[in-house]
Amino acid sequence: MTGPTLRFGDAFTSHMVLQRDVPVPVQGDGPPGEEVRVTFAGQAVTARVTGQGRWTATLAPLAASAHAQTLTARTATQRAQCRDVLVGDVWLCAGQSNMELGVTMADHPDRALALADQPLLRLLLIHKSSAPTPQVHFPPAAGQPRWTVCTPRTARRGGWGGFSVVALHFGARLVADLGVPVGLIQAAYGGSRIAPFIPLWAQRGHPALDADAAEIRAADHAARSGPHPFTPYQAWNTLKPGTAWNAMIAPLTPLPLRGALWYQGESDVGDAGPYAARLRALMVALRRASGQPHLPVYAAQLAPYRYASDDDLLALWAAQQTATRGPHSGLACTADLGDLNDIHPLRKAEVGRRLASLALHRTYGRADVPGSGPDLRAVTFGPGRATLTFRTHMDSALRTLDGGAPRGFALAGPDGQFAPAVVRLRGVRAHLHSSDVPAPTQVRHAWQVGAEPNLTDAGQLPATPFLRR
Numbered sequence: 157m158t159g160p161t162l163r164f165g166d167a168f169t170s171h172m173v174l175q176r177d178v179p180v181p182v183q184g185d186g187p188p189g190e191e192v193r194v195t196f197a198g199q200a201v202t203a204r205v206t207g208q209g210r211w212t213a214t215l216a217p218l219a220a221s222a223h224a225q226t227l228t229a230r231t232a233t234q235r236a237q238c239r240d241v242l243v244g245d246v247w248l249c250a251g252q253s254n255m256e257l258g259v260t261m262a263d264h265p266d267r268a269l270a271l272a273d274q275p276l277l278r279l280l281l282i283h284k285s286s287a288p289t290p291q292v293h294f295p296p297a298a299g300q301p302r303w304t305v306c307t308p309r310t311a312r313r314g315g316w317g318g319f320s321v322v323a324l325h326f327g328a329r330l331v332a333d334l335g336v337p338v339g340l341i342q343a344a345y346g347g348s349r350i351a352p353f354i355p356l357w358a359q360r361g362h363p364a365l366d367a368d369a370a371e372i373r374a375a376d377h378a379a380r381s382g383p384h385p386f387t388p389y390q391a392w393n394t395l396k397p398g399t400a401w402n403a404m405i406a407p408l409t410p411l412p413l414r415g416a417l418w419y420q421g422e423s424d425v426g427d428a429g430p431y432a433a434r435l436r437a438l439m440v441a442l443r444r445a446s447g448q449p450h451l452p453v454y455a456a457q458l459a460p461y462r463y464a465s466d467d468d469l470l471a472l473w474a475a476q477q478t479a480t481r482g483p484h485s486g487l488a489c490t491a492d493l494g495d496l497n498d499i500h501p502l503r504k505a506e507v508g509r510r511l512a513s514l515a516l517h518r519t520y521g522r523a524d525v526p527g528s529g530p531d532l533r534a535v536t537f538g539p540g541r542a543t544l545t546f547r548t549h550m551d552s553a554l555r556t557l558d559g560g561a562p563r564g565f566a567l568a569g570p571d572g573q574f575a576p577a578v579v580r581l582r583g584v585r586a587h588l589h590s591s592d593v594p595a596p597t598q599v600r601h602a603w604q605v606g607a608e609p610n611l612t613d614a615g616q617l618p619a620t621p622f623l624r625r
Contacts, residue, residue, distance in 0.1 A: 526615025
């Protein structure tokens with residue numbers, strides 16, 4: 157009779173990228189009690205297989221390397237290997253359908269596929285699945301994910317029209333600018349709300365999170381005397397809190413990451429009240445699970461679309477902005493990339509490139525790369541006017557993307573009735589005037605569904621919509 161097989165954890169396969177510059181826990185299964193010796197890049201570390209058949213051996217920090225190497229695990233009688241392993245930066249790309257949308261579904265698929273001829277870019281597509289409790293392995297019914305070298309053929313494979321086009325453009329930009337291997341992990345579930353991506357232990361600090369935690373605990377308690385109540389739920393509109401995390405993220409942990417991208421929110425429009433708290437909880441979960449308390453998490457703003465109420469989308473925008481304020485997070489503007497008649501706008505290359513600019517600027521310290529468009533820093537009001545001061549790319553002067561007049565600015569007084577404002581740009585300031593608002597107390601910029609912003613600076617990225625009182 158043969159015993160348990162020595163194997164690596166599901167996140168460790170040939171063609172993968174290991175995260176540089178941090179300790180790397182390498183996990184797997186094996187015969188309980190046996191010693192496992194792991195070798196890679198001149199290192200040799202050992203671990204003992206637990207009674208549950210699991211082992212973890214931690215490699216010391218590794219320097220970036222485009223040289224293909226072999227990761228090997230051995231016991232006295234067995235051996236397992238991952239070949240063609242590179243060392244660089246690993247990014248998790250998660251969310252719902254706009255992150256899931258593949259390279260053949262967006263605008264100009266030929267351009268995306270041309271970028272996909274990139275041996276330093278590696279892809280891991282996590283299949284959509286859910287589970288009632290945190291899993292060590294990806295659910296077998298969803299299929300075993302495998303790292304692949306990014307090529308036009310592999311980029312087309314699987315998913316919704318192939319690998320995420322947003323992630324592909326993001327990763328290709330990083331490889332081009334940094335010259336190091338980049339691994340992209342796609343874990344997107346079309347139609348999912350944010351709650352299924354938040355584990356039980358992060359569901360706290362807001363009444364909605366507390367309610368989700370109570371629902372999970374009640375289901376776990378019911379499972380003691382019968383089937384788990386969350387087990388049948390697989391469709392996007394029936395996913396229960398924590399279940400996407402359990403099946404799609406938990407098996408990855410504690411794989412080190414360089415950062416995470418989040419493109420989601422369509423299914424939470426209309427319930428924006430708890431969204432900021434939920435997005436913060438997800439950030440906390442990703443940072444704790446990866447063992448990196450300052451893990452960067454960058455989100456894509458929802459693009460404009462005619463939801464049941466324009467106010468519902470604006471409330472979600474406000475929640476996204478609130479949640480992504482901070483030194484290790486940010487929001488990529490997409491207000492000019494929407495399609496009011498299509499919840500899946502096709503201009504995804506720009507979304508990926510803007511997320512890459514954000515990461516290059518904030519995570520990699522590239523001052524020459526704009527992290528965002530002009531960022532509002534201060535507002536002063538006067539009779540019939542307002543002066544807005546922005547932080548701009550390399551302190552450059554404000555301008556417009558199309559050379560025309562700045563669009564989408566309006567002022568309102570205490571009655572809340574907005575009137576369009578005439579705008580004059582001077583350096584990093586915008587001077588607004590409206591004869592219809594004698595005593596303004598509020599200003600907005602593109603804070604309307606369908607109002608495409610054109611304010612920019614030398615970085616050529618649009619300013620994010622805002623409402624300031």
